[in-house]
Amino acid sequence: MTSPPLLEVRELNVHHGQLQALHAVSLAVPAGGVHAMIGANGAGKSTLLRTIAGLHQPTTGSILLEGEDVTRLRPERRVAAGIAMVPEGRRLFASLTVEENLQVGLTSARKGPWNLAAVYDLFGWMRDRRAQRAGQLSGGEQQAVAIGRAIVANPRVLLLDELSLGLAPVVVRRIYDLLPRLLDSGVTVLLVEQDVSQAMKVADHVYCLLEGRITLQGRPLELTFEQIERAYFGISSSRNLPAGPPAQAETGAGGNQASGAGTWSG
Numbered sequence: 001m002t003s004p005p006l007l008e009v010r011e012l013n014v015h016h017g018q019l020q021a022l023h024a025v026s027l028a029v030p031a032g033g034v035h036a037m038i039g040a041n042g043a044g045k046s047t048l049l050r051t052i053a054g055l056h057q058p059t060t061g062s063i064l065l066e067g068e069d070v071t072r073l074r075p076e077r078r079v080a081a082g083i084a085m086v087p088e089g090r091r092l093f094a095s096l097t098v099e100e101n102l103q104v105g106l107t108s109a110r111k112g113p114w115n116l117a118a119v120y121d122l123f124g125w126m127r128d129r130r131a132q133r134a135g136q137l138s139g140g141e142q143q144a145v146a147i148g149r150a151i152v153a154n155p156r157v158l159l160l161d162e163l164s165l166g167l168a169p170v171v172v173r174r175i176y177d178l179l180p181r182l183l184d185s186g187v188t189v190l191l192v193e194q195d196v197s198q199a200m201k202v203a204d205h206v207y208c209l210l211e212g213r214i215t216l217q218g219r220p221l222e223l224t225f226e227q228i229e230r231a232y233f234g235i236s237s238s239r240n241l242p243a244g245p246p247a248q249a250e251t252g253a254g255g256n257q258a259s260g261a262g263t264w265s266g
């Protein structure tokens with residue numbers, strides 16, 4: 001018998017009111033490595049991570065951690081089971097200090113190699129500034145605190161939602177350079193990225209989400225640029241595009257993403 005995947009999502013349907021954000025999404029994440037979910041703005045990436053973390057209840061479907069069904073567990077119980085998340089936009093308590101924000105992550109923490117001292121060792125600057133209010137930090141520093149808050153819980157699965165959002169490329173690189181240290185400590189990473197080239201660089205396995213459905217998955221080296229473009233934007237003959245001039249809104253919205261996707265080729 002083979003052991004179950006570390007994290008498994010089965011046929012997840014998730015709604016926000018009338019809107020269905022995820023359609024029968026299934027994935028199996030083995031232990032170890034970086035697994036990346038790419039997709040345009042609004043594809044459902046955050047909804048997926050938040051549902052895995054327990055912040056949304058799915059309409060149907062289930063989430064399993066090492067074969068154990070956690071679908072009905074409250075978020076803090078999922079942290080205790082080994083699922084921690086760095087949310088989109090970091091979501092620190094601006095008026096609390098760096099250390100107080102990190103302590104939030106200790107609330108339902110598991111035993112393991114990570115604690116405050118280990119986080120301070122990981123981010124050299126943080127120990128000296130632990131009494132500073134989080135709201136006074138730069139975006140990159142806040143992202144580091146948000147990562148610290150998640151890893152002090154000693155997760156088995158670390159969910160990272162758009163680490164690069166709003167950060168300068170050099171800061172993004174510094175943050176992604178930390179991934180090997182996290183993996184070495186035994187954490188498995190499932191991250192969400194709009195920047196396709198960034199995801200391709202760091203991931204062992206990539207999933208593409210389009211309008212709430214997984215349209216492509218595989219190892220970055222096995223996927224062609226054309227496959228990714230099609231899966232990311234949904235350009236396909238099976239889609240009934242309206243006759244006449246191309247929909248301006250669609251090409252316009254895609255323009256941004258196209259540059260991101262277009263830079264990925266080597």
Ligand SMILES: Nc1ncnc2c1ncn2[C@@H]1O[C@H](COP(=O)(O)OP(=O)(O)O)[C@@H](O)[C@H]1O
Binds near residue numbers: 019041046047
């Ligand atoms: N809290 C919410 N209430 C209503 N609609 C939402 C909510 N969160 C997300 N949505 C909608 O669900 C879809 C997926 O959103 P989201 O998961 O945030 O996508 P992504 O993270 O890929 O940009 C979008 O159409 C978005 O507008």
Ligand SMILES: [Mg+2]
Binds near residue numbers: 045046047088162
């Ligand atoms: Mg999002």
